[in-house]
Amino acid sequence: MIPVKLLLTGILAVLTTACASTQNPDPDSDKRELTGLYDYRIIDPDTDKTLSVTALADQWQDADVIVIGEFHGHNGAHLLEARLQSALYKLRPNQILSMEQFTVDHQTAVDRYLAGETGEEELIKEGAAWNNYKASYRPLVAFAADHHLPVVGANAPADIARCVGREGKQAIDGISADKQQWLPTNPLFSPPGYRERFFGAMGGHHGNTGDPRLENSYLAQLLRDNTMATSIERALAEQPGDQVIHLTGTFHSEGRSGTVAALLHRSPSLNIKVLSPVIADDPRVPALEKADRVKGDAVYLLYPLPDEYKSDDARNAAIAERFKQAPQPACD
Template sequence: MKPIFCICLLSLATLVATAQDKPAYRLFDQSGKEVSYGQMLKNSKKADVVFFGEQHNNPISHWLQIELAQDLEKESNGRLIMGAEMFERDNQSILTEYLNGQINTKSFEEEARVWDNYATDYKPLVELAKSKKLPFIATNVPRRYANMVYKQGIESLNPLTSEAKSWIAPLPIEVDMNLPSYQAMAKMMGGHGGEAATTNLVKSQAVKDATMGYFIAQNLKKGHVFLHFNGAYHSDLKEGTVWYVRKYAPGKDMVTISTVEQDNIDKLDEENLKKADFIICVPAKMTKTY
């Protein structure tokens, strides 16, 4: 067989293999350069806080969350703290009791108001924490208080009891209405319900962000990595919860991860550039967990 023919045959085989390849995701840095999972792990293990921004029903988000958690636990020799938007502050004691083996699975899952997709998407993370004896922090504000802000305004939090306030970031909560992410949220409202409703919606989001940021900051530990799981919109553009961690614990090294969906994942769409330090790009037709 002639050398030139061999080269052509090899090139054709490579082209066919590439055309048949169907990657479940590609990973990019904020500039759109493709990077490896190993690079994301390397940066994450040096950080004080890692924000893993998910799409709640995206299976690739959830698979990479447990992979990253397991790898960080190994790489840090157990110096890992986990926390999540999916657990509310008033359920911290129930969560801790379960991790310590004081209550059974049935009691925990019935009483902790776990999300509908808990069994498939978040239970592996909690079970990892339990098996490795890792702290797991419930960071989110109880949803009834976020709803209260949306309906009655942020001032409605002031008359709450001291116990209720212990589950919320310290009042008064500073809200920067000019943050691009909050501006985008207000724009999405399109004036529906009037200016007051739009303002309350943004402030209810800010109460969630502030509470998560505050309790992340309160549970940081020197030499440990805090891995936080949240909807990507809470940490995209290093705003939202990230903004509040900077306020409550200035100077900490933070890494952000976002998940986006695109029709074509060969290249990061311009609208997704700079969303995070690492951007997981998943095919838009990927199956969902719910």
């Protein structure tokens, strides 16, 4: 028979633990060390404090648009996206998922899947889903489908973006009438400072700012940014009061540039929050550099990815093969 004193002590311990769990649902929210590729740490850049997903959702529940920048294919980034989507839904269930990973000309395929008319393999084929769809984006789209939420294919049509990247502005000037519907107004709007940032990031690999290939690549980047901004704006107009969660590569959003700047140019009154990733130099003691603190309204630290190649020859051969196999659409 258990003594009454010990029994009462045990009950008190259970109650105390339960209260602590309720008050702090994320026991690792105050820790900084990263332990693997599925790990992440959300940081408030103003206070340097670590935030749980629940705390961030609570702070941002009133935002019109939440833009989550990602490193495509990073396990931790995609896990965070799915958890934040769920946390925000609990606070504000009128939610729209907007995705760079689907294009505006494949919206019908996305809608058919959400309506239960097609299966996942049909979505992947008909919607031209990215190769990492199942590993990275399936949980988010499935969550939207389960809760009857819209999913917006926000990006520019791939063939038009490729043509702009190959031929420049003339590809837009000569686009056929049936494809005009996919173009945003002012499709090549360029926010202040964005061109310099793009050239600074790409110039080391593609030559100097006089390289016409780099100039055209920048125009293709602008087309994607402005198309995504227009897609978000349209979604909010169609469902006023809803909250948009937009997923995109971090270059399109960090520092509130790219898509974010294009969206604010169109709708200056929008309350937009940006979450940006940073790869930790040292996962044991990850820290934010000064330059990292301006990348978003909050940032999240990620574990470093494995090296893709150790051999320069292997890397160069892979890049050459990738360009060789890239689709070459007929430009109008």
